[in-house]
Amino acid sequence: MSNYSPLEVTFIKGDGCWLTDSAGDKYLDALSGIGVVNLGHCHPTITKNLVDQSQKLLHTSNVYRIENQEILAKKICNLANMDKVFFSNSGAEANEVAIKIARLYARSKDIENPIILTAIQSFHGRTMATLSATGQNKIQAGFSPLMSEFIHVNYDDINAVNQYKNNQDIVAVMVEPIQGEAGVIIPKNDYLDKLHKTCKENGWLLILDGVQTCMGRTGKLFAHEHNEITPDILCLAKGLGNGVPIGACLAKGIASELLTPRTHGSTFGGNPLVTAAALGVLDVFQNTEVLNNVNKMSEYFKSEFESKLGKNKAVKELRIKGLMIGIGLDGNKIDCSQLVKNALKDKLLINVTGNSIRMLPPLIISKEEIDILISKLVTLIGS
Numbered sequence: 165m166s167n168y169s170p171l172e173v174t175f176i177k178g179d180g181c182w183l184t185d186s187a188g189d190k191y192l193d194a195l196s197g198i199g200v201v202n203l204g205h206c207h208p209t210i211t212k213n214l215v216d217q218s219q220k221l222l223h224t225s226n227v228y229r230i231e232n233q234e235i236l237a238k239k240i241c242n243l244a245n246m247d248k249v250f251f252s253n254s255g256a257e258a259n260e261v262a263i264k265i266a267r268l269y270a271r272s273k274d275i276e277n278p279i280i281l282t283a284i285q286s287f288h289g290r291t292m293a294t295l296s297a298t299g300q301n302k303i304q305a306g307f308s309p310l311m312s313e314f315i316h317v318n319y320d321d322i323n324a325v326n327q328y329k330n331n332q333d334i335v336a337v338m339v340e341p342i343q344g345e346a347g348v349i350i351p352k353n354d355y356l357d358k359l360h361k362t363c364k365e366n367g368w369l370l371i372l373d374g375v376q377t378c379m380g381r382t383g384k385l386f387a388h389e390h391n392e393i394t395p396d397i398l399c400l401a402k403g404l405g406n407g408v409p410i411g412a413c414l415a416k417g418i419a420s421e422l423l424t425p426r427t428h429g430s431t432f433g434g435n436p437l438v439t440a441a442a443l444g445v446l447d448v449f450q451n452t453e454v455l456n457n458v459n460k461m462s463e464y465f466k467s468e469f470e471s472k473l474g475k476n477k478a479v480k481e482l483r484i485k486g487l488m489i490g491i492g493l494d495g496n497k498i499d500c501s502q503l504v505k506n507a508l509k510d511k512l513l514i515n516v517t518g519n520s521i522r523m524l525p526p527l528i529i530s531k532e533e534i535d536i537l538i539s540k541l542v543t544l545i546g547s
């Protein structure tokens with residue numbers, strides 16, 4: 165179908181931060197398959213787990229117990245300080261579970277027409293529920309009637325949330341710790357703390373959509389660890405499988421008790437193969453210096469960017485947390501619509517949203533690779 169319009173390039177091989185196309189040319193991947201291949205292409209630990217598991221067993225069904233899934237559930241819940249988890253196949257599906265849990269939460273409080281507050285410019289997925297939750301008209305256009313339970317409020321504005329304090333129909337607040345698809349919008353440091361407090365005071369569930377921001381992307385395994393809060397629900401996907409489709413909806417306390425037998429399910433969700441990949445991902449985070457690397461490379465990128473591009477007239481600002489990078493540009497000084505194609509010609513993979521470049525390079529990126537990235541950005545934006 166014509167919903168994608170792919171660029172004229174086909175990659176046939178990947179290694180770390182690099183992709184090779186069908187002509188044999190190498191590209192620096194500063195996008196990681198849109199925040200998926202966080203540990204780099206073909207990471208040996210993940211590859212080994214996939215090969216080993218594929219020789220044993222690919223799939224059984226959630227009708228039976230799945231050893232890898234049970235091990236992964238324990239590990240990820242311990243790491244995230246959550247109680248229980250449901251495994252899905254994607255980020256949107258993980259968010260769907262969160263929304264279904266919020267409905268059951270409403271039932272438990274005898275609320276007939278529940279409302280979830282979400283943010284303007286947010287992105288939560290492309291299913292009917294998650295595109296209704298998404299705060300962007302362009303994602304929703306053509307798909308009405310939307311689900312009516314979402315009210316979109318300004319992001320990074322606690323007053324916009326607090327004004328609903330007396331609305332008895334609110335059951336949850338759902339936000340991204342950093343808005344990704346909007347072009348890397350980083351809220352004030354205490355935004356999540358304040359949201360957490362408001363939710364606790366009002367008996368609302370705090371749902372964090374960590375699909376893009378978690379799995380090390382911001383320098384912590386989970387983005388909200390910068391705030392020392394624990395949400396009621398945390399949704400993950402993308403980097404959780406490093407390229408293998410797996411999502412997860414983790415929940416704590418009452419939110420973890422609401423799905424009961426037959427209230428939700430997935431044929432593929434959490435099967436032996438994908439959970440083997442995710443176990444490999446957690447192994448790498450626990451047994452290597454990858455998170456340290458994110459923080460070091462983030463600082464290095466910042467200082468190099470400042471020295472090489474800080475005075476560039478087209479550059480308005482750098483927004484960076486860990487290796488989640490947004491570069492705000494002045495649309496009057498540079499034609500942003502050509503940047504992706506121009507970068508591709510120079511063998512660099514980036515994403516552009518409006519007047520912002522978004523980059524999510526692999527978390528294993530080296531200093532030398534940051535140098536190459538910066539020099540390609542200088543070529544792209546101009547010095």
Ligand SMILES: Cc1ncc(COP(=O)(O)O)c(C=O)c1O
Nearest residue numbers: 254255256287288289344375376
């Ligand atoms: C924050 C966020 N939530 C949800 C999604 C949807 O994930 P998926 O495409 O795996 O359904 C995305 C995808 O970009 C995302 O960035």
